[in-house]
Amino acid sequence: MVVVANRLPVRRVERDGEMHWDLSPGGLVSALTPALAGRPVMWIGWPGGGVEMIVPAQHAGIELRPVPLDDAEFEEFYLGFSNATLWPLYHDAVRSPAFHREWWYAYVSVNDRYARAVAEAAAPGATVWVHDYQLQLVPKMLRAMRPDLRIGFFLHIPFPPQELFLQLPWRRPVLEGLLGADLVGFQVQGAASNFSRVARRLLGASGTDTVLDYDGRQVRVGAFPISVDTAALIKRASDPAVQARARQLRDELGSPEVVLLGVDRLDYTKGIDRRLIAIGELFADGSLTRSRAVLVQIAVPSREDDPHYRQEREHLEQLVGEVNGSYSTVGHPAVHYLYQSVELDELVALYLAADVMLVTPLRDGMNLVAKEYVASRVDASGALVLSEFTGAAQELRDAILVNPHDLDGLKTAIRHAVGLDPNEGTARMRRMRRVVRRHDVQAWAKSFLAALHDGGGHGVAPPDPG
Numbered sequence: 001m002v003v004v005a006n007r008l009p010v011r012r013v014e015r016d017g018e019m020h021w022d023l024s025p026g027g028l029v030s031a032l033t034p035a036l037a038g039r040p041v042m043w044i045g046w047p048g049g050g051v052e053m054i055v056p057a058q059h060a061g062i063e064l065r066p067v068p069l070d071d072a073e074f075e076e077f078y079l080g081f082s083n084a085t086l087w088p089l090y091h092d093a094v095r096s097p098a099f100h101r102e103w104w105y106a107y108v109s110v111n112d113r114y115a116r117a118v119a120e121a122a123a124p125g126a127t128v129w130v131h132d133y134q135l136q137l138v139p140k141m142l143r144a145m146r147p148d149l150r151i152g153f154f155l156h157i158p159f160p161p162q163e164l165f166l167q168l169p170w171r172r173p174v175l176e177g178l179l180g181a182d183l184v185g186f187q188v189q190g191a192a193s194n195f196s197r198v199a200r201r202l203l204g205a206s207g208t209d210t211v212l213d214y215d216g217r218q219v220r221v222g223a224f225p226i227s228v229d230t231a232a233l234i235k236r237a238s239d240p241a242v243q244a245r246a247r248q249l250r251d252e253l254g255s256p257e258v259v260l261l262g263v264d265r266l267d268y269t270k271g272i273d274r275r276l277i278a279i280g281e282l283f284a285d286g287s288l289t290r291s292r293a294v295l296v297q298i299a300v301p302s303r304e305d306d307p308h309y310r311q312e313r314e315h316l317e318q319l320v321g322e323v324n325g326s327y328s329t330v331g332h333p334a335v336h337y338l339y340q341s342v343e344l345d346e347l348v349a350l351y352l353a354a355d356v357m358l359v360t361p362l363r364d365g366m367n368l369v370a371k372e373y374v375a376s377r378v379d380a381s382g383a384l385v386l387s388e389f390t391g392a393a394q395e396l397r398d399a400i401l402v403n404p405h406d407l408d409g410l411k412t413a414i415r416h417a418v419g420l421d422p423n424e425g426t427a428r429m430r431r432m433r434r435v436v437r438r439h440d441v442q443a444w445a446k447s448f449l450a451a452l453h454d455g456g457g458h459g460v461a462p463p464d465p466g
């Protein structure tokens, strides 16, 4: 089994004055470990840092094969084509995508390097699982080099409707790249249908939204909604030390009646500004008062080399400043804003401390934060305000669903969540907890790999939320 992803699953950390390698927290590693049941795994990806970055050959039983990027490739392939062309285009063009030919050439050349690395390393007949928008050309390139391999591809972000996808000057090679896989998986059925439709229209593929005939082969297409490590989150949330930390957090916040929480990578797709504007207006009209309510907003630093992300950070910090300038009292800010990553125990303590979780992206493939909040609410209390434009909204139907573009609607939803009758809140949370218990990240990985192997499978529908 070979996993191919933009990043290797390890990170460099300092412990006791020395540098060590650790597995990156969460994510694909914990998803894949149980599904692989002890089979050997090789992981191919960028180690982070410049070309001189040396990684161990193996870590935690995973064989690591680094694909280095030089400074120009980091600029053109990663910051450019991946994050300034594909990322905004695939997220409903909420920012204008930039199209530059040099970025595209770098994308082709880095995808080719990945494909070669896999072709050299994979055992005969191996299963290869390629991840995400940075590597869409790899399936076709790899099939040409190694037709014996079984190739799966999973897209973690949305696949846009054809009106948007057709803007991409390199739309045909991107589609052909994906169609090199045996199975192409998406977060939700809508994305799978967008892909199949555009493959039929542009490339003349025939077939349905679940099986396409193209180039003399069958390519299966399906929705495989990703999830969280529910058991691990429940274990942490049940730990008395984590629960004590949650109580301590509430004390440190000044024991307000209502703690509202936002946790996001700092990204313009996450709708953090909408949320801050809505909160500001709720303080302004007296629906929220500083003595009753506090918002904690954690923003993880992300893509700091990109000027759009630096601008977004400035914009958000200005909004936080405006709300705090008007509604804080000395020693008691209305908004506690942290621009930093937090450890998992602290994150779960924050989820436990929060009465209302605000997840308001303008577009999001899935959104794991929403599912992590639900999995952590072991006493079935708490309310989730969730954007309709997340993949998670298709499964978590008992959240308070909102359109984040509609500020009045967002304010109504937050008021609703703050004033939710506890019995109704518990009933809703119980139903949402059933969804994340039945469909966790291990089930996700297993269902994708089973569909890739059995050849006849058609992907899985999201679990029945009832």
Ligand code: ADQ
Residues within 6 Å of the ligand: 026, 156, 157, 226, 263, 264, 265, 298, 299, 300, 340, 341, 342, 343, 347, 364, 365, 366, 367, 368, 369, 372
């Ligand atoms: P992301 O856009 O990164 O992922 P998300 O699904 O919310 O978005 O995952 C973020 C992860 O980072 C969560 O596990 C969360 O706990 C963690 N995180 C957030 N803030 C943190 C903080 N301050 N400190 C530490 N950890 C923090 C992409 C897609 C999503 C899709 C995922 C998985 O954009 O739509 O759900 O991949 O497929």
